Amino acid sequence: TQLLEQSPQFLSIQEGENLTVYCNSSSVFSSLQWYRQEPGEGPVLLVTVVTGGEVKKLKRLTFQFGDARKDSSLHITAAQTGDTGLYLCAGKTGANNLFFGTGTRLTVIP
Amino acid sequence: NAGVMQNPRHLVRRRGQEARLRCSPMKGHSHVYWYRQLPEEGLKFMVYLQKENIIDESGMPKERFSAEFPKEGPSILRIQQVVRGDSAAYFCASSPAGRNTEAFFGQGTRLTVV
Numbered sequence: 573t574q575l576l577e578q579s580p581q582f583l584s585i586q587e588g589e590n591l592t593v594y595c596n597s598s599s600v601f602s603s604l605q606w607y608r609q610e611p612g613e614g615p616v617l618l619v620t621v622v623t624g625g626e627v628k629k630l631k632r633l634t635f636q637f638g639d640a641r642k643d644s645s646l647h648i649t650a651a652q653t654g655d656t657g658l659y660l661c662a663g664k665t666g667a668n669n670l671f672f673g674t675g676t677r678l679t680v681i682p
Numbered sequence: 683n684a685g686v687m688q689n690p691r692h693l694v695r696r697r698g699q700e701a702r703l704r705c706s707p708m709k710g711h712s713h714v715y716w717y718r719q720l721p722e723e724g725l726k727f728m729v730y731l732q733k734e735n736i737i738d739e740s741g742m743p744k745e746r747f748s749a750e751f752p753k754e755g756p757s758i759l760r761i762q763q764v765v766r767g768d769s770a771a772y773f774c775a776s777s778p779a780g781r782n783t784e785a786f787f788g789q790g791t792r793l794t795v796v
Contacts, residue, residue, distance in 0.1 A: 578724075602781060602782055603781075603782040605784065605785070607787075613789060613790075614686075614688075614773055614787035614788050614789045614790050615725070615773070615775075615787045616787070617784055617785070617786060617787075620782065620784050622782050658724075660724060660725065662725075662785075664782060667737070667738070668713065668730075668737075668781065669715075669727070669730045669737070669738050670715055670727070670730070670775070670777075670785055671727055672717070672724050672725040672726075672727065673724060674724045675723070675724035675725075677722070
């Protein structure tokens with residue numbers, strides 16, 4: 573099992589603030605996916621990054637894949653209450669298996 | 683194109699009974715992954731299957747748990763002789779064949795053992 577550590581585990585911020593969530597591993601992944609999960613629902617795919625050093629932007633969300641393809645970050649600009657949820661990174665191995673990080677629970681306070 | 687369908691959404695079983703969880707992948711998807719999630723925790727990998735093959739079952743307990751993905755029909759996660767500790771949300775995801783393909787999740791099955 574590949575270990576992906578996310579930090580912070582919990583994050584509570586005011587609406588309008590910026591934040592960054594980190595996903596780190598000692599393993600190399602062929603791609604990395606970020607998901608957001610709300611209570612009682614399945615995870616919803618936000619983005620996939622494939623190339624080392626790749627940066628993808630989705631409105632106020634910026635995703636980066638580390639040069640060595642072992643780590644990733646998610647940056648949210650001007651957080652909104654609708655961003656509240658559990659953010660999960662997931663690394664795809666060369667064998668096509670998919671392992672999840674420990675999760676970051678974000679609460680955005682109005 | 684329907685998404686990943688899991689049923690039932692909620693399942694209550696008494697200790698010692700069997701639980702069968704079903705996952706119908708998205709059309710054209712031949713890979714299925716099963717995960718277990720406890721409240722306030724992340725997703726723990728259980729098993730990765732392709733049609734008629736178990737590729738990686740390293741996350742699945744050796745006893746009482748089994749999984750299959752037949753040529754026709756849904757993938758099934760089977761838990762025999764359930765115990766209270768099996769209570770959790772079980773999610774499946776599917777993806778098409780190929781490298782770096784994206785995986786999409788179902789709504790999950792919430793198993794409660796009483």
